[in-house]
Amino acid sequence: MGLYQKENAPKGPAGSGALPVVVKIAPLLSEDVILFPAEGVDKTAILEQLTAAVCRKAGQDPAAALAKVHEREAGISTTLDTGLSLPHARLPGIDGILAGLAVLKTPLVDPKQPELSIRAVFLFFSPDKPGAFPLHLQLLRGVASLFQAPLIEKLSAANGPADALALVRKSEG
């Protein structure tokens, strides 16, 4: 199961002094869910490999999870201009965040937005429970914020999952 840290729960309107939930990204990852896909694979194949790795670790059904990812991917793009693709889905039957990272040595053209290149894919599942949606959004913001172009550049040059994980940990501080 993934971890998140609730540093300060929101107590009032934004800007009134309340701080949002802050999600730590690095603790969500481990070497077995960090992949370096072979050159030439497309986004669909990367999603399959990542889903399989994440579900294997968490003991979840990869087919159901992958279906949820595809369902979300059919909607508005999850690729950002930093080079990060951020596929995600809300999954019933889980209690915490499940996440995995794929690092591409060679940029991949985003199938939905050909003008954008994908250099890293961060896939995550959050619990499909009403109270978990704020965490889901926090994670989206947190991952998008952490995986800026300089970090992705370094990840592309990493020697393997352990090196990549160390870079993420170092970047998050």
Added chain:
Amino acid sequence: MDPRTRWRWSAKVKAEPGPGRRVTEVVVLTTAMLSFISFWRASAIVLCDLASTAYYIGGIVEQAVGKSAPWFILAVMMFSYAIRAVYMESCSMFVRGGVYKVVKEAMGGTLAKLSASALMFDYVLTGPISAVAAGQYLAGLLNALFPHFRIGWHLDPGWFSVVFAIAATVYFWWENIKGIHESSDKALKIMQLTTVMAVVMMAWCGLTLWLHPAPLPPFTLNFSPEALGWAPKLGWLKPVGAVGVIMAFGHSLLAMSGEESLAQVYREIEAPKMKNLERTGLVIFLYSMLLTSLTSFFAVMIIPDSVRISRYGDNLLSGLAMSVVGPHWARLLLQTFVVGVGVVILAGASNTSIVGANGVLNRLAEDGILVDWFRGLHKKYGTTHRLINLIVGLQIITILLCRGDVYMLGEAYAFGVIWSFVFKTLAVMVLRFKDRRPREFMVPLNIEAGGVEWPVGLALIFLVLLATASMNLITKKVATVSGTIFTAAFFGLFLYSERDNERRHADAHAVEEKFNLREETDLNRVGGEFKKDRRVLVGVRDPNNLLPLNKALDELDPENTELVAFTARVRSGLGLVEETAAMDADERRLFTRVLEVAEKHGKTVTPMLVVSNDPFYAIVQAAQAVGAAELLVGVSAKLSAEEQLERLAMTWGSLQTDNPPVRLRIIGAAGVEHNADL
């Protein structure tokens, strides 16, 4: 564009260099920012017009009807409370609820143009009568002071007042070209000064009457031949008992000129608008009632009959100052003070007339009644300078034609006042049957019978106005002739302009604001211009669906929060796009509607337009640049609220690496809201 709009800023921002950035270029267009004023300021603006009549009304009415003038001035001032109610009801229905708008909604464009033309006559004369009266007072004072300084001069009051009036009008022309803020500030200061003068004057007059009691003015009417006009030729009028009363009432009616300014300032009044309009109405009623009525009574009771009209007919309050008890030097000092304040308030009234006329003509121009050329904005100040030039030009011509004769101006003046009231009241009455929407305020005395609510109060007000206006047509020759010619000329101009506009714009056009454009180079610098503690950014797109904006305005505390109304012009491609800093028709319509909604709430909004190839990036970048604590958008037609929140959260994170809190809010139909704190 309204003279109150201020050019705030614009920005042109290039995205950070780098391959594949979604935001390639952002252009924030210059925005028009409405500023709203307190009811005290609003009262001051109206009173600069309404209360200034105290300086000349007594002399004009007494010359027409004799010593009973104060009673009729009192009656008119009391009646002004009913007129205030008519204006409040119309304002509750239309934020821009001047005569033209209300009459058009009720009875169509032709009568609306006619009533607006009559109103323009009122405004064009308000300036000159005020400025000329100020000149008369000043000439009277200088002539009284010269001997004390052993100066052998004697100023001709007529020509001196002409020169002074032109100078004052030109001064306020320039103030209006620059914008209204200076003017509303000045109006407030003028009224503060006038209040001091009024208190001193009332106390001194009270002391005088205590020491030398005098009878109240008689009720007896004593019309001058001029004041009868064509009436003596109409023998059938004589036996009608009420005719004299109506005639005298009609001669006193200009005492409440300035009520239309109430409709003009309503647009500017801050929230809560209707409550503040009520307060404004009450303040101006009490103030003008006390000042105008009491000074008229005191003048008749204190100034000796032998000199009241012969020497002080055109500067009655000077006469009052010189007739109270006390040593000569003290009375001369009082006269100096009275004249000083009078010059200031009367000049202020001249300013109010320019502001009011400009407001009316703006509404007409927006409605396509004036050719678009008139709405052109001043390059530096962003004001509708051509309209201001037209008004001031007409006022200067009027000043020259009258050659300093206040009585003649007063005679003509009432024409516009009364006929605009007649049309307005009739229109509000017609709207009771035509538009049955609930009103925030209704003129009282409504009787329900046969399933219909009959506006008895409105009908009574209308009958009084109609009878007075009809009688004025007979008795006020100058007003009838000059008013008819002027109204016909303006009506012709409106008619021609409207047809010309229809020919040029075959599709007709909705009411649209004019926006000036100015470019900056740094969006962050733009963000730095917001000075309040909190900022809220609200996305606007569809002028017919501004739910998020309405919600944000409902919640907005203008004391500590600034609201930015944002829209994105979406362009495809990633290359640098050299967009022109000009809004297209859809954007103009959108921002016009945004400003209307802001006016309705009486709260300030800063509209912003960004050109981008991704609306999510554009709105998030703008929100971060202004340091928004909240971001409100409407529900998308293509995406679910959850997808919108997800995309906003992702984009927010990708553009910002630090962690200031923000609340994202998706506002759906019927106020259903999805939100998240990030």
